[in-house]
Amino acid sequence: MRQAVMHAPGDVRVEDREDPVIIEPTDAIIRLSATCICGSDLWPYRGAEPVEHQVMGHEYVGVVEAIGDEVRTIEVGDFVVGSFWASDNTCEICRAGYQAYCVHRVLMGTIGTQSELARIPLADGTLVATPGMPEPDLIPSLMAASDVLGTGWFAAVAAEAGPGKTVAVVGDGAVGLLGILAAKQLGAERIIAFSRHADRQTLAREFGATDIVEERGENGVAKVKELTDGLGAHSVIEAVGTQEAMMQAIHSTRPGGHVGFVGVSHDVAIPGDELFMAGVHLHGGPAPVRQYLPELIKLIWDRAIDPGKVFDLTLPLDRAAEGYQAMDQRTATKVLLLP
Numbered sequence: 320m321r322q323a324v325m326h327a328p329g330d331v332r333v334e335d336r337e338d339p340v341i342i343e344p345t346d347a348i349i350r351l352s353a354t355c356i357c358g359s360d361l362w363p364y365r366g367a368e369p370v371e372h373q374v375m376g377h378e379y380v381g382v383v384e385a386i387g388d389e390v391r392t393i394e395v396g397d398f399v400v401g402s403f404w405a406s407d408n409t410c411e412i413c414r415a416g417y418q419a420y421c422v423h424r425v426l427m428g429t430i431g432t433q434s435e436l437a438r439i440p441l442a443d444g445t446l447v448a449t450p451g452m453p454e455p456d457l458i459p460s461l462m463a464a465s466d467v468l469g470t471g472w473f474a475a476v477a478a479e480a481g482p483g484k485t486v487a488v489v490g491d492g493a494v495g496l497l498g499i500l501a502a503k504q505l506g507a508e509r510i511i512a513f514s515r516h517a518d519r520q521t522l523a524r525e526f527g528a529t530d531i532v533e534e535r536g537e538n539g540v541a542k543v544k545e546l547t548d549g550l551g552a553h554s555v556i557e558a559v560g561t562q563e564a565m566m567q568a569i570h571s572t573r574p575g576g577h578v579g580f581v582g583v584s585h586d587v588a589i590p591g592d593e594l595f596m597a598g599v600h601l602h603g604g605p606a607p608v609r610q611y612l613p614e615l616i617k618l619i620w621d622r623a624i625d626p627g628k629v630f631d632l633t634l635p636l637d638r639a640a641e642g643y644q645a646m647d648q649r650t651a652t653k654v655l656l657l658p
């Protein structure tokens with residue numbers, strides 16, 4: 320099969336690799352219908368995380384080709400969506416809705432799903448089958464559910480977005496944009512998007528943003544305060560992962576409000592005195608996407624939401640390197656790869 324491998328920062332190649340096989344009786348093998356490049360894949364691409372001959376990708380949708388002897392709920396031929404953490408969905412942590420911290424979790428990035436085929440561990444707990452074979456135009460949206468939509472959704476839930484709430488969203492990448500969509504679905508009254516890119520502002524408004532703030536950092540915070548009678552937002556989504564973004568999120572939140580942070584944290588250190596004085600709730604981390612998959616698949620299947628719009632470049636898998644380049648140079652927000 321063909322699979323993307325990052326040899327070194329900036330060097331992604333699609334190569335011939337051994338086809339995956341069933342290793343554990345709880346495994347499934349899927350043939351990918353689509354895969355994509357994540358904003359978090361850019362950290363090693365830019366040399367901010369060590370990388371050496373690493374298989375890439377952790378987002379996936381596809382058709383089940385084989386199952387292990389102990390797989391019960393997934394069948395060969397099913398179209399499935401899964402999250403970037405494989406999880407048993409039965410342990411105490413999973414049952415509490417925190418499948419990203421399953422006691423048996425496996426990080427899909429270690430298996431790599433920018434490929435034609437992939438082995439999915441803990442298939443019964445990890446994969447959710449769609450009601451049937453999707454129409455081709457639904458595949459990008461189902462693909463988004465695998466990570467960016469599920470992560471944006473968790474961020475909105477963690478920020479307690481809901482009716483009567485003003486939600487501010489730091490980050491206009493795919494996760495931030497889908498955090499807007501999630502806040503809207505959860506009934507938020509007003510949604511403030513931080514963005515300085517015209518095309519992303521347009522999509523933010525399409526997904527439900529009511530206000531756009533182009534300023535960043537403390538100037539951005541001042542704008543949010545201005546829009547909220549000096550109080551700050553009830554709910555703030557942090558979808559970047561840098562120090563500036565985290566402090567912008569905390570400072571944009573009113574006392575008693577909630578920050579949902581899902582940007583993969585890089586060198587973020589929150590000063591204790593600022594945290595103490597802010598009086599806000601902080602919740603975040605790797606999103607338990609699996610918890611939301613049944614609900615998200617239904618919304619997509621019923622065409623109530625169209626999160627696939629975040630993909631603004633589609634390439635064949637063999638041209639993955641161009642996709643990385645486009646996301647690195649910000650000429651694309653999110654790249655869909657077709658094996």
Ligand SMILES: [Zn+2]
Nearest residue numbers: 408410413421
């Ligand atoms: Zn578990």
